[in-house]
Amino acid sequence: MSGDTQQRADGADRVRDVALLRAMLRVRRFEERCAELYQQEKIRGFLHLYIGEEAVAAGVLQALGAEDAVVATYREHGHALLRGVSARAIMAEMYGKQEGCSRGRGGSMHLFDVATRFYGGNAIVGGGLPIAAGLALADALQRRPRVTACFFGDGAVAEGEFHETLNLAALWRLPVLFCCENNLYAMGTALARAQAQTNLAIKAAAYGMPAWTVDGMDVIAVADAATRAVAAVRAGAGPFFLELRTYRFRPHSMFDPELYRAKAEVEEWKQRDPIAALTARLRGAGLVDDAALAAIERDAQAEIDDAVAFAEAGSWEPVAELTRFVYSGPASAGAHT
Amino acid sequence: MSGDTQQRADGADRVRDVALLRAMLRVRRFEERCAELYQQEKIRGFLHLYIGEEAVAAGVLQALGAEDAVVATYREHGHALLRGVSARAIMAEMYGKQEGCSRGRGGSMHLFDVATRFYGGNAIVGGGLPIAAGLALADALQRRPRVTACFFGDGAVAEGEFHETLNLAALWRLPVLFCCENNLYAMGTALARAQAQTNLAIKAAAYGMPAWTVDGMDVIAVADAATRAVAAVRAGAGPFFLELRTYRFRPHSMFDPELYRAKAEVEEWKQRDPIAALTARLRGAGLVDDAALAAIERDAQAEIDDAVAFAEAGSWEPVAELTRFVYSGPASAGAHT
Amino acid sequence: MTSSASLSAPTTSAAPAAPLGPLSSAPLAPPSAGAAPPGVVRTTYRNAIREAIRAAMLADERVFLMGEDVGRYGGCYAVSKGLLEEFGPERIRDTPLSESAFVGAGIGAALGGMRPIVEVMTCNFSLLALDQIMNNAAALLHMSGGQCNVPLVIRMATGAGRQVAAQHSHSLEGWYAHIPGIRILAPATIEDARGMLGTALRDSDPVLIFEHATLYSLEGDLAADAGEVPIDRAAVRRPGSRVSLITYGGTLRKTLQAAEQLATSGIDAEVIDLRTLRPLDTPTILESVRKTHRAVIVDEGWRSGSLSAEISARITEGVFYELDAPVARVCSAEVPMPYPRHLEEAALPQAEAIVAAARATIGADG
Amino acid sequence: MTSSASLSAPTTSAAPAAPLGPLSSAPLAPPSAGAAPPGVVRTTYRNAIREAIRAAMLADERVFLMGEDVGRYGGCYAVSKGLLEEFGPERIRDTPLSESAFVGAGIGAALGGMRPIVEVMTCNFSLLALDQIMNNAAALLHMSGGQCNVPLVIRMATGAGRQVAAQHSHSLEGWYAHIPGIRILAPATIEDARGMLGTALRDSDPVLIFEHATLYSLEGDLAADAGEVPIDRAAVRRPGSRVSLITYGGTLRKTLQAAEQLATSGIDAEVIDLRTLRPLDTPTILESVRKTHRAVIVDEGWRSGSLSAEISARITEGVFYELDAPVARVCSAEVPMPYPRHLEEAALPQAEAIVAAARATIGADG
């Protein structure tokens, strides 16, 4: 798959491609701010940045409709934001404030928003895949032409749940778009040290599932592939597998000393920064200029400043409510302390 | 893979092929007796018969040496017998007598014999695969040119542990021979209702593992394939996957009403009975005659009669020993009642 | 909810029928002999569950059943026999052997608006799905700040007693009761087998139902109009005054037998069937012990860390000064289940041990 | 085994250092200030475990370490940092994310004559391997009639306190202690971090070691010649007479703090560190309660069905007539762990709650 803006400069694509730039930039700036806020101890616990991988979420999520569903991992700020969860609600969540999208209960790894059908924020590697299959099963049983997009890393491919879920989805022809964010590492474990078969799309053949390998640093390629794959899934062709080859520019989490990869390798990948690449292409095609770029930056900054202010002004849930949400219903039914 | 006795009638093959017949017949007659003993309530609990599938165990196990290891499932009487566990010890185990190969603790599903490196008898579907990888890892680390043969059913292929183990074994080039006994059903679930990809050997490609599909009703084909695969594994080529296409003539267990398959289908497969097939071939090639066959039958019956007598004469472990073998060491260290 | 359910011996047991009361401690109905009285049907625990599934599926299109061999095979314990023919393969779904995936898919389907019944063939295999149960089913509502309800019912067989040895004899329901966010049910009677599922399906949170495998063939009477039952209260199955015998699930019958034996020597034991293992109905337990001043807990789980420990601790915490003797426990031996019958019987709680524990408790207050 | 280990505050905690005694209730060594005395080294819990792994690998060729990111990454908690360089990739094995397979492979390797140390990054992920642990590691010796020993050590991080929310904050060690056939260790001190692993590797049966994640950065003194320690006895970490505070692992420090607070108001509390959660050292527990007549159990597990319940039940069973007050428990709230610090702190056992429970127990005997 590849996208070539030169040949696709019709109006709709033009709008889409600029939107993709805007999307990636929002995510980038949002997370850069998160990193700062982590240093300031405003955000605590684990924080996994998506910086470098934005093209994947941006390209895939633009292909979905409002009725579709998304299941993501602990590295999901970008996915939440681009799915339409407000920066305010996300930032407040990362602060642990009750104005957060999960009322502060979840934090960075557990962003949820039922209104946009964003089903987390799953921090057990591979744990989201069966849930995605189930969401799709619900759609299939109710004859709703919806798609569930399920994001997971290359590391998850080794988990048993990957295998079980891909088989189940293929067997039952469930409308799932499996999006493997192959950033070449699972924490410090390089793909070749985790997988006997490093061509991950080949794995899909073991389930008779169509699969494409996509350059995950090229947001237009991702968007094109995802748009076609989503159409196929929605049309009832069963699940689809996308391997999105990408790279994380930052450490795995804020604790990672990055002993396992060379600085030079990281620098090389940074040359392929998806935001810089798209910016150059759009500029080259005359689709954006300095003023437009500055406006995009300004908007992003404004959105983030607003989100931070919102989070700062947010409130802590009273300790008396500790055992809420263990069970449904009025109070803390069934919870014992 | 296929074996043709006509073309291979040299002395060694002749001996091997007759031995294969003897092996299959021992297993068949042993299990026929087990079925009777189950009716008589001498054997209790679950009983899973291998009748119809004997060519698989017979063909594979003849390829192993004494230093090799075997991991099997709950349908493992034949494997234990052909691995060299005595019919006496197996039968006593199925009676629950302390003279059994697992001191009566395990029963039909948990035959163990460390002396012949027979590591069970695992009744969790897929649960034996990681153990086989570990046995092979121990061999690899100790530079022992051994092979671990791991038997499992078509049903196990859907389990996450299958996926995790095949990847691990391939990644680490562990000396495991994976033997998938594809008898087309997992209890009542036909392969096509459990697997999106019913060509199981294709799955091995997802791990970069060599694989052969073998006619599991043709014991000579199995033996030839296993011999070659074992040689490759022993030579350090890493793991090997054999899909052995076979059929169980009997119900899944003694409780199975067999609602899920047609009698005609079973009858059709019975036409391909591996014992009858080999008998005909050996007769045709002049390798056995009526007298030889009768002798084989007589030996099998004698062995089984002796085993039953042994089991009958066996003793019950005293109840006072209930908490033995929970922990090692003298008494029931650490066990509390 | 009227009830004249009575508890007959299962086909495999020589034990005499012991009468069971309704949930309240109203006087017990006499055991029915021969033909069922009018308004009452003769049935089995197995059929009662099947009826519960049928009724739920007929009443609510969102309900479906999935699990290993629930369809063409007819269910490992024949519970779902005939349902595939009645409801078709969309709603009676055979799954591959993929416990984690299909339990997780049940969670996802619940999030997606369905009311799935997931059958995990036995609790022995549920360990393969435990991550989904603890980290997703039980946690999603909380992690999402109250957004993601998981109205999922998971059924599984549990328990020992059939000589199926170490990997097929676990009693894990009490252990599962440690997990916040789920509800745990243990139907011990035909009435509860019939009634708990429907109520569980109305719950907005995940409910795990553990069906003791030795109960499926249990025969008894059931009101023809039997339906849903409450799932938040323990039941006094036999009122008594001298000692509280507290149990659930597969050991209820043995405990009732023990109570009958005790009665013959003049000891009037109260028998409590917990029914719901999480959340525990502590008030009913404490009320009973406040009356009897003595308690014996009977639990098929391995003793250490079994639910019996929690109950003992709660009794101590709640009515310590009312106790005339230490709370006693009759549990399974701490051993992977051995295959031979005599060892399995020795490993499991038996009526004799319950009687002995009750007597010791009574003798103990000097 | 001489010991002058002392327990300093971890870098992230403002708590003052509390002195720790050796295993026996010998008089406590004074807390070391500044430079370590001769024969003693200043170290951390993390480094002590690394030293234990190194020593075991140097002493026995059959020992190897495998798990996720134990090699090139240096260990999720930096425990194994440097070991790959020292021992090479054959013996320090990075595994794929396949918890069930590599735990099972550890079992198989143990059957094959090795002495594997399997690191499951945290107990939260161990649920994915629970089938292998319960149905194989714990059961093989028994199912095989005594033939198949599984000399396997599984290490995992456990516990909450770092704001990593519901899926990364479980304390499951007490829950695992329900399973017969395995031994459960919870090193709470640097001495035990250094000493338990080696002893565990000599055990012929599977041993699970739970390392509380908040302890890794704990600093303290350790005898230069520190080595293996017994793994079958609880330790009296602070002798006392008025009330027994019974705990283990991550809550030992808080419990010692509580004891100090109680001391300031004249209440002399005994603090017992269980160390081994299965099998429990019941005699040491009972001996203490026989002396103090009161017990408070502190357990980071969710209250219902936590190990605290088992301990309470055993105390009731063992020394009921010695008790002057009901056995009390201070446990975690029954809630998947919330992310915000104030809610997490409220969910976890804290020194104040321990003090209050101890006081209530003492006030309670009227």
Ligand SMILES: Cc1ncc(C[n+]2csc(CCOP(=O)(O)OP(=O)(O)O)c2C)c(N)n1
């Ligand atoms: C089952 C499980 N095992 C281990 C972990 C610890 N862990 C968190 S993220 C991670 C690496 C996952 O890598 P990958 O799937 O490639 O995603 P990425 O972080 O690269 O986006 C690991 C090992 C976990 N969260 N869950």
Ligand SMILES: Cc1ncc(C[n+]2csc(CCOP(=O)(O)OP(=O)(O)O)c2C)c(N)n1
């Ligand atoms: C994990 C697990 N799930 C379910 C079962 C129940 N069960 C026992 S055998 C079996 C079918 C297995 O089929 P297959 O692997 O094809 O082996 P076969 O019995 O055909 O030899 C099932 C579902 C089990 N033992 N373990």
Ligand SMILES: [Mg+2]
């Ligand atoms: Mg990755």
Ligand SMILES: [Mg+2]
């Ligand atoms: Mg099969």
